Amino acid sequence: MTARNHRRRGLSLAGMAALALFASACGGSSADNDTAGGDPSKAPVAGCEEYTQYGDLSGKTVTVYTGIVTPEDAQLKATWAPFEKCTGATIKGEFDKTFEAQILVRAKAGNLPDIAIVPQPGLLQTLVKTGKAVAADQATTDMVDKNFSASWKGYGSVDGKFYAPPQNASMKSLVWYSPKEFTEKGYKVPTTLDELMTLxxxxxxTGKKPWCAGIASGEATGWPVTDWMEDFMLRTAGPEAYDKWVNHEIPFNGPESTAALEEAGKYLKNSKFVNGGYGDVKSIASTTFQDGGLPILKGNCSFHRQASFYAANWPKGTTVAPDGDIFAFYLPGKAATDKPVLGGGEFMLGFRDAPEVHAFQAYVASATWANLAEQGGGGRCATPNKNADPAKAAGCSDIDKLAISVLQDPNAVFRFDGSDAMPSAVGANSFWKQATNWITGQSTKDTVDKIEASWPK
Amino acid sequence: MSSTTGDAVLPTTSTPSIAVIETAGKKARKRLTSPWASLIAVVLAVLWTAPTFGLLITSFRPRADIDGTGWWHFFTKPTFTLDNYREALSSGSGGLGTNFINSIIITIPAVLIPISLAALAAYAFAWIEFKGRNLLFVCVFALQIVPIQVTLIPLLSLYVDAGLNGTFWTIWLSHTMFGLPLAIFLLHNFMKEIPRELIEAARMDGAGHVQIFFKVLMPLLTPALAAFGIFQFLWVWNDLLVALTFAGGTPELAPLTVSLANLSGTQGNAWHLLSAGAFISIAIPMVVFLSLQRFFVRGLLAGGLKG
Structure with missing residues (x-):
C-alpha cells in the first residue's frame, strides 16, 4: 500500500510538472483547456468527469501495437479520442497485420511498444516469459475485478500474476438456425443440452435431418470438430477439467474427454441427425466448412454449429436477425443456468512501467471504454465487460448483440479455444486429422488414444 | 530480314574466318526473326501482360462488380469509377497518401548512400594496390550470400541499443548494408574494364586518386551507377520485410508496401482496394524504370560479364 501511495504522489507531481510545462509551451490544441490537472479541487471540464481518475497526462505518449487494421483501426482510434482529449495524453497506434510474427521479433530485439494488443493467451505467455512485460498496477487490477469475470482475468495472468486487461471478445458457442422455420413449426430455442437433443x-x-456440418478446410480439415469437442468438454466435464485437459494435466484419452467426444458424436455421427442437404455422416468430411451451414437456407437442415464469424458466409441478401432468414442461438449448457462460452479475445499487455501506460490500460478495462466501443459499432462491438451498457450497442449487428448478452451474463464462464493452446503437434495436426478419421468411421476410443499418443513428451 | 541465301555466298573477298562468323550471325538472326519466333514472343508478351492489364481494369471497376464478376466482364458491361483510388489514397481508411511520401523519404537516401560508398570502395578495390586486397574483395563479394533474414533480429537490437529505433535511419542503414556487396561487386567490375592506360595517363599528368576518380572515372561510370541505382531503387521501393521489421506499422515511418499489405483490412474484406493500391505503388517505379531503361540494360551487360 505504501508503494502505491508513493506512486500516486509521484504521479501527481509529474502531472503538475507536465501541466506547468504545457502551460508555458503555448498549447493551442484543444487538449490544454480540458486537462483537469492533478488538482482534485478543480472541477473537471464537461464530458471529462469519467476521466479525472487517470490524472493529468499532458505531453505523455503511449504507443500501442496491434494486428487490427482497416477499417477497425479507425473504430479503435475513435475509442481512444476522448481519453486523449481529457487527459492530454497522446495514443500512438501502430496497425500491422503481421503483428503476431513481428511482436516476437521486436520482443527479442528489445524494440517494444508501450502496449501490445495480444489476441492469444499462448502468445501472451510467450511475451511475458521474455521478462519484458510489466504487470498491471492496482488501479487496472481493481478495474478488471469490477468489470470482468474471473476467467477473463485468468487469461490475462501468467503464473498467478495479473498482466493484461481484456479488450474485445469473439464467441464460438453458437448454433445457426432459421427463425422462420422456428415460428412456422412452433419450435422454441433450447436452453439446455437435453432440450437441444429433444428438439x-x-x-x-419429421424425416428431416436436423443438423448439417462441414469440416473440409484444406490442410486444416477437421478443425470444426475440435470446436465441437471443446464446447462439449466445457459442458459435460466443466471448466476446471477443460483447463486440465488443454494443459494435458489429464490425458486426452481420459474418461472426461472421451465422454465429451462421445457426446458430440451423438449429433455428428448419428446418420439420422446429419448431414442435412449433403448426405450421410461421411459427407461431413468432404463438405467445406464455408458451405457447412448453407442448407439451412434451403430448408434441408435446421442447425449448424459455428462461430460468430460465420455471419459473413451467408450469401448476399440473407438477413441475419432474430426475425430474419438466419440467426444463431447460444449452444446451451447442461442446465439453463450454466453458461460456458468458447471463444477468443484480445488483451492489452504493457511493456513500460509508466503512469500513462497503466492509466491507459485501466481506461480500456473501464465501462466507459466498452460503451464507446459498442457505440462505434463494427468489429469492436463484442465486449466481455460486465458493466458495459447493452443499450449502447444499438448500432452493432444482431449477432454481436447476442454475443454481448452471452458474454455479459453473470453466469458466463469464458474459455479460449483449447486446440489453439495445445502444442501444435496436437492442436494443429493430430487433433484435426484424427477428428476427420473419427467422422469417416474411426471409433471414439481409437481417436482419443491416437491423439494422446501424438502428444509431445 | 528477307535477304537470305544470297548473303551466305557473297563474302568471297573477306577472310574465311570472318565469313564463318558472318554466316553464323546471319543464321542466328534468321532463326530469331522467323515468324514463329515472333509469334511466340508476342504470345509470351500477351500472357505476361494480361494479368497486369486485368488488374488495371479491376482497379477502375466499382466494388460490387469486382466482388461479383471477373475483369473481362468490363468489355461487355463497362463500368468506370475512381472510388477505389480515392478510398485507397484517403487517410480515413488507412490511406496510402502519407506512406507514399514515406516511401520517397526512405528510397532516396537508401539509394544514394550505398551508391556513393560503393563507388569509392570499388575504386579502391580496382585501382589501389594494398595488401590483402583480393582476400578482402572476396569477403565483400561473399557477403552477398548471407540471407538478410538472419540479420534482422541482431540488427534491430543493435539499433535499439544505439537509440536509432523509430527513425528512418534504421531503414536507410539496413538497405545500405544489404545493398553494398552487390554494388561494390558491380562497380568494381565496371571500373576494372576501363583501360589501365587511361588511369596511368592521368597519373602521369599528376592526377591523384581523388582527381582520377572524379575527373576520369565518374563520367565513364554513369551507366553503371544508373543501372545499380535502378536496381537498388526497385528493391527498396518494393521492400516489405525490412520496412516491417525496422519501422513496424508506425504511421510516420511505414512505406507504401506496409500499408498496401494492411489495405485489405483485418478480415480481408476490403480486397477490392488492392488493385488500385498496387497501381498507386508502381507509378513511381514505372517512371524511374522507363526513363532510365537504356542505362539499365547497358550497365548490366557492362558490369556483369567480367568476373
Missing amino acids: TETIAK
Whole structure:
C-alpha cells in the first residue's frame, strides 16, 4: 500500500510538472483547456468527469501495437479520442497485420511498444516469459475485478500474476438456425443440452435431418470438430477439467474427454441427425466448412454449429436477425443456468512501467471504454465487460448483440479455444486429422488414444 | 530480314574466318526473326501482360462488380469509377497518401548512400594496390550470400541499443548494408574494364586518386551507377520485410508496401482496394524504370560479364 501511495504522489507531481510545462509551451490544441490537472479541487471540464481518475497526462505518449487494421483501426482510434482529449495524453497506434510474427521479433530485439494488443493467451505467455512485460498496477487490477469475470482475468495472468486487461471478445458457442422455420413449426430455442437433443429428435422424426456440418478446410480439415469437442468438454466435464485437459494435466484419452467426444458424436455421427442437404455422416468430411451451414437456407437442415464469424458466409441478401432468414442461438449448457462460452479475445499487455501506460490500460478495462466501443459499432462491438451498457450497442449487428448478452451474463464462464493452446503437434495436426478419421468411421476410443499418443513428451 | 541465301555466298573477298562468323550471325538472326519466333514472343508478351492489364481494369471497376464478376466482364458491361483510388489514397481508411511520401523519404537516401560508398570502395578495390586486397574483395563479394533474414533480429537490437529505433535511419542503414556487396561487386567490375592506360595517363599528368576518380572515372561510370541505382531503387521501393521489421506499422515511418499489405483490412474484406493500391505503388517505379531503361540494360551487360 505504501508503494502505491508513493506512486500516486509521484504521479501527481509529474502531472503538475507536465501541466506547468504545457502551460508555458503555448498549447493551442484543444487538449490544454480540458486537462483537469492533478488538482482534485478543480472541477473537471464537461464530458471529462469519467476521466479525472487517470490524472493529468499532458505531453505523455503511449504507443500501442496491434494486428487490427482497416477499417477497425479507425473504430479503435475513435475509442481512444476522448481519453486523449481529457487527459492530454497522446495514443500512438501502430496497425500491422503481421503483428503476431513481428511482436516476437521486436520482443527479442528489445524494440517494444508501450502496449501490445495480444489476441492469444499462448502468445501472451510467450511475451511475458521474455521478462519484458510489466504487470498491471492496482488501479487496472481493481478495474478488471469490477468489470470482468474471473476467467477473463485468468487469461490475462501468467503464473498467478495479473498482466493484461481484456479488450474485445469473439464467441464460438453458437448454433445457426432459421427463425422462420422456428415460428412456422412452433419450435422454441433450447436452453439446455437435453432440450437441444429433444428438439433434434423431434425434427428427425419429421424425416428431416436436423443438423448439417462441414469440416473440409484444406490442410486444416477437421478443425470444426475440435470446436465441437471443446464446447462439449466445457459442458459435460466443466471448466476446471477443460483447463486440465488443454494443459494435458489429464490425458486426452481420459474418461472426461472421451465422454465429451462421445457426446458430440451423438449429433455428428448419428446418420439420422446429419448431414442435412449433403448426405450421410461421411459427407461431413468432404463438405467445406464455408458451405457447412448453407442448407439451412434451403430448408434441408435446421442447425449448424459455428462461430460468430460465420455471419459473413451467408450469401448476399440473407438477413441475419432474430426475425430474419438466419440467426444463431447460444449452444446451451447442461442446465439453463450454466453458461460456458468458447471463444477468443484480445488483451492489452504493457511493456513500460509508466503512469500513462497503466492509466491507459485501466481506461480500456473501464465501462466507459466498452460503451464507446459498442457505440462505434463494427468489429469492436463484442465486449466481455460486465458493466458495459447493452443499450449502447444499438448500432452493432444482431449477432454481436447476442454475443454481448452471452458474454455479459453473470453466469458466463469464458474459455479460449483449447486446440489453439495445445502444442501444435496436437492442436494443429493430430487433433484435426484424427477428428476427420473419427467422422469417416474411426471409433471414439481409437481417436482419443491416437491423439494422446501424438502428444509431445 | 528477307535477304537470305544470297548473303551466305557473297563474302568471297573477306577472310574465311570472318565469313564463318558472318554466316553464323546471319543464321542466328534468321532463326530469331522467323515468324514463329515472333509469334511466340508476342504470345509470351500477351500472357505476361494480361494479368497486369486485368488488374488495371479491376482497379477502375466499382466494388460490387469486382466482388461479383471477373475483369473481362468490363468489355461487355463497362463500368468506370475512381472510388477505389480515392478510398485507397484517403487517410480515413488507412490511406496510402502519407506512406507514399514515406516511401520517397526512405528510397532516396537508401539509394544514394550505398551508391556513393560503393563507388569509392570499388575504386579502391580496382585501382589501389594494398595488401590483402583480393582476400578482402572476396569477403565483400561473399557477403552477398548471407540471407538478410538472419540479420534482422541482431540488427534491430543493435539499433535499439544505439537509440536509432523509430527513425528512418534504421531503414536507410539496413538497405545500405544489404545493398553494398552487390554494388561494390558491380562497380568494381565496371571500373576494372576501363583501360589501365587511361588511369596511368592521368597519373602521369599528376592526377591523384581523388582527381582520377572524379575527373576520369565518374563520367565513364554513369551507366553503371544508373543501372545499380535502378536496381537498388526497385528493391527498396518494393521492400516489405525490412520496412516491417525496422519501422513496424508506425504511421510516420511505414512505406507504401506496409500499408498496401494492411489495405485489405483485418478480415480481408476490403480486397477490392488492392488493385488500385498496387497501381498507386508502381507509378513511381514505372517512371524511374522507363526513363532510365537504356542505362539499365547497358550497365548490366557492362558490369556483369567480367568476373
